[in-house]
Amino acid sequence: MSKKEKLPDSKGRFGIYGGVYVAETLVPALEELAQKYELIKDDKEFMAEVQDDLEKFVGRPSPLYFAKHWSKKLGGAKVYLKREDLNHTGAHKINNTVGQILLAKHMGKTRIIAETGAGQHGVATATVAARHGLECVIYMGEEDIKRQSLNVYRIKILGAEVVSVNSGTKTLKDAMNEAMRDWVTNVDNTYYIIGSVAGPHPYPQIVRDFNSVVGEEVLFQSKNQIGKMPDLLVACVGGGSNAMGLFYPFIDISSTDLVGVEAGGLGLDTGKHAAPLNAGSEGVLHGMRTYLMQTTEGQIQNTHSISAGLDYPGVGPEHAWLKDIGRADYTTANDQEALDAFKELTLVEGIMPALETAHALAYVKKIAPTMDSEKVIVVNISGRGDKDINTVADIEGIKL
Amino acid sequence: MGRIEKTFLDLAELKQKALIGYIVSGDPNMSSTLMAMHLMVEEGVHVIELGIAFSDPMAEGPSIQQGHERALAEKISLKATLKLVKSFREKDKKTPVVLMGYMNTFEALGSEVFSYAAKDNGVDGILIVDMPLEASDEFTEECRKQGLDVIRLIAPTTTESRIKKICKQASGYIYYISLKGITGADSINPEEVEKKVLKLKKLTDLPVVIGFGIKDGKSASKVKDLADGVVVGTALVDIMGGNKEEIEKHLSIKIKDLSKALRKT
Numbered sequence: 001m002s003k004k005e006k007l008p009d010s011k012g013r014f015g016i017y018g019g020v021y022v023a024e025t026l027v028p029a030l031e032e033l034a035q036k037y038e039l040i041k042d043d044k045e046f047m048a049e050v051q052d053d054l055e056k057f058v059g060r061p062s063p064l065y066f067a068k069h070w071s072k073k074l075g076g077a078k079v080y081l082k083r084e085d086l087n088h089t090g091a092h093k094i095n096n097t098v099g100q101i102l103l104a105k106h107m108g109k110t111r112i113i114a115e116t117g118a119g120q121h122g123v124a125t126a127t128v129a130a131r132h133g134l135e136c137v138i139y140m141g142e143e144d145i146k147r148q149s150l151n152v153y154r155i156k157i158l159g160a161e162v163v164s165v166n167s168g169t170k171t172l173k174d175a176m177n178e179a180m181r182d183w184v185t186n187v188d189n190t191y192y193i194i195g196s197v198a199g200p201h202p203y204p205q206i207v208r209d210f211n212s213v214v215g216e217e218v219l220f221q222s223k224n225q226i227g228k229m230p231d232l233l234v235a236c237v238g239g240g241s242n243a244m245g246l247f248y249p250f251i252d253i254s255s256t257d258l259v260g261v262e263a264g265g266l267g268l269d270t271g272k273h274a275a276p277l278n279a280g281s282e283g284v285l286h287g288m289r290t291y292l293m294q295t296t297e298g299q300i301q302n303t304h305s306i307s308a309g310l311d312y313p314g315v316g317p318e319h320a321w322l323k324d325i326g327r328a329d330y331t332t333a334n335d336q337e338a339l340d341a342f343k344e345l346t347l348v349e350g351i352m353p354a355l356e357t358a359h360a361l362a363y364v365k366k367i368a369p370t371m372d373s374e375k376v377i378v379v380n381i382s383g384r385g386d387k388d389i390n391t392v393a394d395i396e397g398i399k400l
Numbered sequence: 401m402g403r404i405e406k407t408f409l410d411l412a413e414l415k416q417k418a419l420i421g422y423i424v425s426g427d428p429n430m431s432s433t434l435m436a437m438h439l440m441v442e443e444g445v446h447v448i449e450l451g452i453a454f455s456d457p458m459a460e461g462p463s464i465q466q467g468h469e470r471a472l473a474e475k476i477s478l479k480a481t482l483k484l485v486k487s488f489r490e491k492d493k494k495t496p497v498v499l500m501g502y503m504n505t506f507e508a509l510g511s512e513v514f515s516y517a518a519k520d521n522g523v524d525g526i527l528i529v530d531m532p533l534e535a536s537d538e539f540t541e542e543c544r545k546q547g548l549d550v551i552r553l554i555a556p557t558t559t560e561s562r563i564k565k566i567c568k569q570a571s572g573y574i575y576y577i578s579l580k581g582i583t584g585a586d587s588i589n590p591e592e593v594e595k596k597v598l599k600l601k602k603l604t605d606l607p608v609v610i611g612f613g614i615k616d617g618k619s620a621s622k623v624k625d626l627a628d629g630v631v632v633g634t635a636l637v638d639i640m641g642g643n644k645e646e647i648e649k650h651l652s653i654k655i656k657d658l659s660k661a662l663r664k665t
């Protein structure tokens with residue numbers, strides 16, 4: 001049996017990872033969600049509706065673009081960019097929200113909640129909620145609200161309420177805690193759209209499946225445009241949804257290497273990073289067993305990254321599994337490397353990537369020159385960089 | 401017979417309800433917690449639940465979250481709490497102590513090491529909020545070996561078939577969450593709770609206690625006849641987080657109020 005048909009298992013696990021570690025109140029809600037999703041994912045009518053939205057509302061398929069100039073500059077493998085930045089709302093996040101909101105409607109829920117870090121998932125959720133006329137509340141850490149003010153304003157214009165979370169570290173993980181608290185209170189009428197392949201089962205599976213359109217398209221486009229399968233897929237990993245979406249359809253294609261790039265922050269040795277797969281250990285947070293950044297006493301540690309979207313102390317359980325079985329490799333790029341890659345791609349190809357994406361590009365910068373010119377790398381441009389302009393200007397000491 | 405079982409049997413004989421008090425270990429510091437534990441017992445608390453601070457207490461409302469944050473600022477961990485219970489036992493050999501917290505901190509110590517040390521230091525039971533039935537085999541087994549009770553939560557949303565499974569694995573008492581929501585949420589609906597608890601009592605011989613949403617004598621008296629006891633947390637944690645000079649005074653008044661309400665017939 002192939003790896004991808006098996007997982008998650010009947011307990012929602014990927015090996016020892018994943019599962020359902022939540023307070024009792026939420027167990028029945030998650031069981032219901034898992035059951036409903038099992039039924040609907042094979043429902044032709046439902047999937048046709050999702051497909052239609054992906055084409056006409058999101059603008060799929062997204063192009064696979066040969067970065068000719070950058071490849072030449074790097075002087076090694078051919079680098080192709082999967083243009084998720086061209087999606088409606090500017091990132092891969094919409095693939096998942098388009099699917100989940102249809103699931104929510106199908107389940108008769110009238111209120112939508114979500115957590116967001118960089119604000120991309122908040123925007124993607126508020127967007128589909130606006131389109132379907134559903135009430136929407138977005139939880140966002142106070143720190144993230146400061147660094148992503150543009151997205152906060154976008155969410156508000158879309159008619160959603162933004163709730164500032166000032167507990168704990170005031171970032172993504174705390175926003176997720178708060179969204180869970182909302183859900184546990186309003187579980188009867190509320191659907192929680194988790195934005196990454198994280199959280200309790202069945203979320204890691206649902207979010208992976210809806211994002212897999214990215215990898216499926218790359219399979220098809222590689223065959224048609226390149227005439228062969230890529231030798232290497234690269235994506236950044238925070239919670240890991242864009243990477244999982246790209247990797248998943250390739251899991252059984254053993255000739256394609258998979259590399260996820262975590263946020264190295266100021267460097268792994270400084271402790272100021274967001275790289276649980278590289279420097280964390282096994283634990284339980286947000287309803288899942290996975291790799292976490294934690295103290296020896298099991299307290300979750302503060303993370304640091306230049307990009308709000310990667311600033312998360314955990315990671316999707318399927319990535320933990322892929323790491324352990326050796327199917328995917330996980331490395332890091334630090335803040336400065338990401339910033340350099342951000343600038344380089346913008347200058348050389350005229351494509352401004354999100355700072356999250358720039359971590360994947362930083363790795364490509366290192367690895368492409370070491371590979372033959374016949375080799376093909378596909379890197380997921382998970383989002384566009386417009387939202388990061390203020391952050392980059394700040395670092396450069398420029399006041400906009 | 402364990403302390404928890406004996407406490408509930410003694411209370412049943414006296415036709416009295418159990419008052420269970422929750423505070424966070426190390427909030428605002430260890431000496432205050434120890435003082436509060438003894439004071440609570442003196443004023444009428446029958447079982448003490450000690451919250452183990454966690455950086456991400458997902459099921460807690462703002463008050464108890466702040467309690468966790470205050471304890472974390474003091475760097476209070478599970479290990480330090482075990483020592484605290486040992487100190488408590490120097491004077492109090494009778495009152496059951498239950499540790500309530502989140503999976504990750506308990507796992508960091510390991511089920512075997514934890515269970516042994518917990519028993520050794522005088523702990524009577526554990527309640528791990530985010531450890532569902534399906535993932536509880538390891539802790540349940542290790543705790544059982546040591547004679548520690550594994551207290552389990554049942555929510556308004558829990559189905560009957562699931563209640564049966566949970567009760568089969570639980571020991572000590574069943575903690576019924578009186579409302580959908582987080583700790584310290586708004587007032588509970590006694591009729592709704594009554595229906596559920598009556599059903600629950602038919603499915604288990606264990607004592608059933610009601611928690612979430614009970615903050616004073618008035619709210620306690622509304623539900624006390626439905627079950628074998630009530631849990632008060634948020635109201636006590638608010639006192640622990642208040643003016644340090646007045647913790648003793650306010651805690652004493654609060655427990656007296658609750659205790660009186662439970663005795664009233």
